[in-house]
Amino acid sequence: ADADGAKAAAASAPVTPTPAPSSAAPSPRTSSPAPAPTTTPAPTPTVATLRDHTGSGIGKALAAATKAGLHPAVYLQGTGLSLDGGGRRASSWATGEEVCDQIDDPGDVNASFDVAFSIPRAGRDCAGRLLHTPAPTKTAKPSGGGSSGGGASGGGTEECEITSPAGNCYADGQFCAARHHGLSTHGRGGEYLTCEQDAAGRWRWSDGVAG
Structure with missing residues (x-):
């Protein structure tokens, strides 16, 4: 009879269910998004600078x-x-x-x-002004003495500081050489000439008087 009572008590006791093992994988942890990669701009090519040589050769x-x-x-x-x-x-x-x-x-x-x-351009300075040599001092040329019929020849005070390859004095309006650009001299008539550009850009000896 006790055995039967024990069975009855066991049958009437509440049954606690045993949880079945879970087969689902654990949910992943939520993480903040990775920062986007930053791109470094390519450096602009630069050239070394030189110290200022204005005024030097x-x-x-x-x-x-x-x-x-x-x-x-x-x-x-x-x-x-x-x-x-x-x-x-x-x-x-x-x-x-x-x-x-x-x-x-x-x-x-x-x-x-x-x-x-x-x-500077030929015959000019850095400001664009024509270069002029100081007015030369004229010196008297000795007069040639003629022994017969004659007297002196060649004019007695003509002195040219710059002459042509043939040794002649220049005249107003004549072309002048590149080495004379901006220079001045007395001409064959005693006038003071400067090698400068005319209206057409050609280098000529000029006394500064139009015409």
Whole structure:
């Protein structure tokens, strides 16, 4: 009878269900999105700049540019030199000619040069003014004595500081050589002439009087 009572008690006791093992995978943890990669802009190419050589000789300025590994260019003053491509190139120069202006191109804007120098145009200074030599002092030329029938010949006070290759004095309006640009001399008639450009741009000896 006790055995039967024990079975009855066991049958009437509440049954606690055993949880079945879960087969589902654990849910992933929520994380913040990764930051987008940042791109570094490519550096703009730059060219080294040269110290200012304005006022020094063009030969010294060109040597400094070459030593610094720069590509230089020489232009004529007053012809519109700029990074945008203006200006007229100089065809020749003396090493001692003065540098009127210097333009650096560190941003490589102009493909023609890294640094550009301007020098005076022939017969002019950096301000564009004509070069004039001081008025020379005339000295009397000894008169040639004629022994017969004659007297002196050749005029007695004519003195020319600059003469033609043939040894003659120049006259107003004659063409003058490139080496005489901006220079002055007395002419064959005693007038004071300067080698300067006429209205057409040609270099002639002129006394400054029109006509």
